[in-house]
Amino acid sequence: MQVSASSFRIWNLVIVLGAALLGCALLRGVVPADTQSPPSVQAEQSTQTAQSLDLNQPIDVEKIQVDYLYRSDLITIIYPLYGSILDDFTIVTLTNTNPSAVRIKVLSEVQGYTDQSMDTVTVSGNETLEVRQNPRLISTRIENLNVQQPAQFHIRVAALQQGEEKIILEGTGETLVFARRDFPWGIPGMSEAETFELLAAMVTPNDPKVEELLRAAADYTESGSMWGGYSGVEDDEDGEVWERLEAIWQAADEVYDLTYVSTVVTYAPGDIQRIRLPRETLEQQAGNCIDLSLLFASAAEAIRLEAAIIGIPGHAFIAVRTDQVNDRYYFIETTLIGQTSFARAVEVGAETWREVAESVENGEPNYNWLTIAAAREKGILPLPWP
Incomplete structure (x- = not known):
């Protein structure tokens, strides 16, 4: 059974995905700069002059300021989206008011749950630089994490000169690690709508387990x-999609x-769904x-x-498009699996769609339409399998 959705326009669900800092905690370095910081730039965009690259000049750590943001919640199920769809887990701003360049090492981690992320950058004299880090999850630690757990975020920033480290800042703070599901x-x-669209990351077409299902379906x-x-x-x-x-x-x-x-x-803000x-x-x-x-899907x-x-x-x-020309779909009530035929599941799905189509079209609260292909174009890619 085919149901027309030609009046439905998905354009109203086009999402501007920006930086979404989930419960960010802000901690400021204890050593202030003695001048106003110039505008921040990305670490990879930093350019150095010959004069500023004299790294043998004495370093005055009192003239290096460190500010940093980190997330007070770590959502493990969508962790690969940090640094792309979601903002980075840690953002460190380095301001060097020394007249010469300084080499600085930045380390961050969520102790016991991630590897240590490390960057070494050169910050020219009177320059501000951002370092963004996303410590990699320890898969064996997350695999059996069935309830959320408090954890300690740790950061260490040091200036490097002639093989020695001068600590600029070292600190810890609380964060909450979500259960893996x-x-x-x-x-x-x-x-x-933006939050709902993140579900596309959990659509995993390349997972070998999904491929095994398709192999079984071929029979x-x-x-x-x-x-x-x-x-x-x-x-x-010709019935090829239906078949x-x-x-x-x-x-x-x-x-x-x-x-x-x-x-x-529930889809209610503040509620957590186990998926x-x-x-x-x-x-x-x-x-x-x-x-x-x-x-x-x-x-x-x-x-x-x-x-x-x-x-x-x-x-x-779910809905599956019947062809690449017309805006028509098979609507499938997947909860009927094991209870009835596919044809009946499509009939029930079509009935549900007729009841809710207007609310979805109007973008009413708790009514969302997520096209997986559109989410992929925005960079919401499938999660990797174990």
Whole structure:
């Protein structure tokens, strides 16, 4: 069953993704500069003159000021987005009011949860430089992190001269490490639609577990194969899109024995949703509406079909475009997996869409449409698998 969504325009969901500092804590270096800082620049944009690169001149650490920001919350499930979609975990501003250049080493980490991030930069005389760091998560430490834990952020900044280090600043501060499956619906500095769009990172078409699902689904197609892309036929009149989606549904049901487990989805700012990634849904043979939507969107994207996730109050379901010409979709109620046929799941999905289409079009609170391909163009890429 096909339902027209031609009146629906996704343009109102175009998002300007900016710096979203989640509960940032600001700590200022204890050694102030004696002059006003010039405008900040990125470390990689720094240019040095021959005179400023005389690193053998005596260093006066009293003339080096360090300011830094770090996140007071570490969201592990979307950690790869720090430094791209989300702002960097740590931003260190170095101001050198010495007349000559200084080599400075910056180290930061979340103790026990990340590796140590290290940068060594040259800061010219009377220059301000920014160093942005995203310490890498220790996968073995995060893997079994099922509840959020308090942690200590540690930073160390030192001037280097003739092989010796002169400590400029060393400090610690509190941060909160989220459990590996916890996703916050409210992120300070980001709109509801921007936050919802981050779900695209959890659509993982290249995960080997998703590829295994597609291999199993191939046995349910007439040709015994699973192919990618659209055939060019409008409105899926040759049934190729339907055939593949139905095959994925049957494999998920009969081979993986997937079932729906009820979990409340609120989308309320400040609430945290525990989310299974597609591989976990397959391994655990169960998922809620978000989990199952992420899984089926992953399978659809893997075979180059345009998928979207629709969020409404307390629920989520998916849409898969029928062709590349018309604005028409198969709406799929994924929570019916293991209970009914694919055809019935599409009928129910279509009924739900008719009920909520106007609210989604109008951008009402808790009504969101996320096109995975559009999110990819903005840099929200799939999370890496273990």
